[in-house]
Structure formats: structure tokens, C-alpha cells
Amino acid sequence: MVANPMEDTEPHVQSLFHGSYRETCMESQDSAGVGLSVYAPPSFTRLIIFMDKYMIGVWIVGVVSGIVIWGISLFSWGLLGIVFGWIPAVIGGVILGFLWPLTILVALFFIRIIISQ
Numbered sequence: 001m002v003a004n005p006m007e008d009t010e011p012h013v014q015s016l017f018h019g020s021y022r023e024t025c026m027e028s029q030d031s032a033g034v035g036l037s038v039y040a041p042p043s044f045t046r047l048i049i050f051m052d053k054y055m056i057g058v059w060i061v062g063v064v065s066g067i068v069i070w071g072i073s074l075f076s077w078g079l080l081g082i083v084f085g086w087i088p089a090v091i092g093g094v095i096l097g098f099l100w101p102l103t104i105l106v107a108l109f110f111i112r113i114i115i116s117q
Contacts, residue, residue: 061104062097066090
């Protein structure tokens with residue numbers, strides 16, 4: 001039995017979620033008895049992480065393919081390749097960047113054919 005029932009009346013923090021979450025705003029205390037509204041990440045967090053990693057490949061393959069396309073246009077068109085070659089380089093870099101898994105597979109296939117001959 002507790003000698004003084006009012007001695008442990010300090011507010012305590014109850015852990016509702018595991019990990020750290022962002023507090024979004026102060027809400028009324030009527031529904032859950034707490035004053036903080038906590039943002040819990042949605043179930044598609046893995047998709048967001050995947051897209052972040054996918055965008056790294058988009059940038060790497062897009063920039064490399066854009067530079068290669070600009071170089072090919074330089075050797076094909078001469079001085080006009082420097083002046084106007086950035087247009088097909090940007091278009092091709094964006095397309096090949098977003099299709100980077102397919103681009104890598106096709107490039108490895110052609111490298112294998114060239115090495116085997």
C-alpha cells in the first residue's frame with residue numbers, strides 16, 4: 001500500500017513508438033490523453049528508401065551517358081557537336097538515366113560480345 005497516494009503524480013513519458021519520430025504539432029488531449037501529435041512513417045518507407053537509392057543510379061548513369069553522347073556528337077559533327085551536342089546529350093542522359101538497370105544490362109551484354117571475339 002502506498003503511504004501517500006499523491007507522491008507519484010509527476011507526468012511520465014510513455015513510449016508509444018520504437019525509434020525517433022518527428023513531433024508535428026500540439027493537439028487537444030481529449031482522445032489519447034497526450035498533448036503531442038506524433039508522425040509515424042507510413043508503411044511504404046521501404047519504397048522511399050528504394051527510390052533514393054534508385055536516384056543515385058539515375059544520376060550516375062545519366063551523367064556518364066550524357067557525356068558519352070556529347071563526345072560522340074563532337075566527333076560526328078565537329079564544332080557543331082560542341083555547340084549543339086548538349087541537346088541530344090541531355091535528352092539521352094535523362095532517358096538512359098531513368099532506364100539505368102536496362103542500360104547497364106545492355107552495356108554489359110555488348111562488352112561481353114566484344115571481349116569474346
